[in-house]
Amino acid sequence: MRNNKPAFVLVTAVAIAIVGAGLSIFFNRFIDLTGGVGDTTPVPKATVLPPAAPRLEKTATVTYAPPSPRDAPAEIREAVLLGANILAETGKYASRYVGNKLSCTNCHFKAGITQGGKNGGLSLVGVGASYPQFRKRQNYAVDLVTRTNDCFKRSMNGRPLPEESKEMTAIVTYYQWISKGLPVYAEIPWLGLKHLKSSHVPDKAKGRQVFDAKCAVCHGKNGEGTSAAPPLWGDTSFNDGAGMRKPANLAAFARFNMPLGNPDLSDEDALDVAEYIAAQPRPHFSGRQ
Ligand code: HEC
Ligand code: HEC
Known part of the structure; x- marks a missing residue:
């Protein structure tokens, strides 16, 4: 019995140490979690990003x-x-x-x-x-x-x-x-269409007048295309699932590019003519793969 006493003290000390370590890990985690980090590793200051940081690359x-x-x-x-x-x-x-x-x-x-x-x-x-x-x-x-x-x-x-x-x-x-030399996922200002900011409510009838006056000479009276320009509607044009079919896209495209070489439409004319063209018949997108 006498000889067992030091062993008992040792076992008790080890047990207290283990429980203590366990508790300290538990509370450490707990504390870290409440700090919103969810990790027991020390948090270097730099990882607490200012709100604008993820956009810097852009x-x-x-x-x-x-x-x-x-x-x-x-x-x-x-x-x-x-x-x-x-x-x-x-x-x-x-x-x-x-x-x-x-x-x-x-x-x-x-x-x-x-x-x-x-x-x-x-x-x-x-x-x-x-x-x-x-x-x-x-x-x-x-x-x-x-x-x-x-x-x-x-x-x-x-x-x-x-x-x-x-x-x-x-x-x-x-x-x-x-695309050579351009940084990956940088914001590239010249890509994509910029929609017109005008709040004008498009008018199809006015759009028809714009079309007859400014587009038909190249794209044909019925939008069918001529040797001077490709078709805008009908069987040989883009289908109704195309990006260009959306009036906002077509208006932005026409505003900056049409009539070809001398784009001079007002925002209102562009929105009207886009509404008119989008309403014309064209192939149906069947969703086929
Ligand atoms: C009738 C007009 C039209 C034709 C023809 C056309 N596209 Fe597009 N394309 C668009 C529009 C509209 C968008 C969308 C632009 C936007 O998102 O602002 C687009 C977007 C794209 C994009 C993505 C561009 C970006 O900035 O993310 C690629 C790539 C592309 N087209 C390739 C092609 C290829 C290849 C062809 C020929 C096989 C083609 N397109 C024919 C109108 C057209
Ligand atoms: C001077 C001739 C000319 C006039 C006028 C003209 N376009 Fe175009 N348009 C073209 C040509 C040519 C292209 C094709 C450009 C290329 O391939 O580089 C084109 C392309 C287009 C396209 C994309 C391709 C397609 O066929 O869908 C749209 C949309 C368009 N024009 C709309 C218009 C609208 C709207 C007007 C009137 C406001 C207009 N254009 C007036 C010559 C013209």
């Missing part, structure tokens, strides 16, 4: 300086040039996937190599650094293959390109090349 300055497709390195040159050809003459270089008389370049001027804004159409310079991107339509982040096929299915009233096809690889290689 304000990084970007410079418009896309390289020419012809200057692409030998290994990707063929793909880049095929991509440029597909965007410029879509019905010729990707005929199986096109269901109308449009080419990408009719909306994405100069095969997308533009700085947007006035007379620039819809730029594609920088898309290679801006995707995958959240899209409400899919309620998920979509990559450039899916985004490009959106335009094939809707703007081109056609079919999606298989992801592994030579044509899709060429288009994506082209995007990457013309």
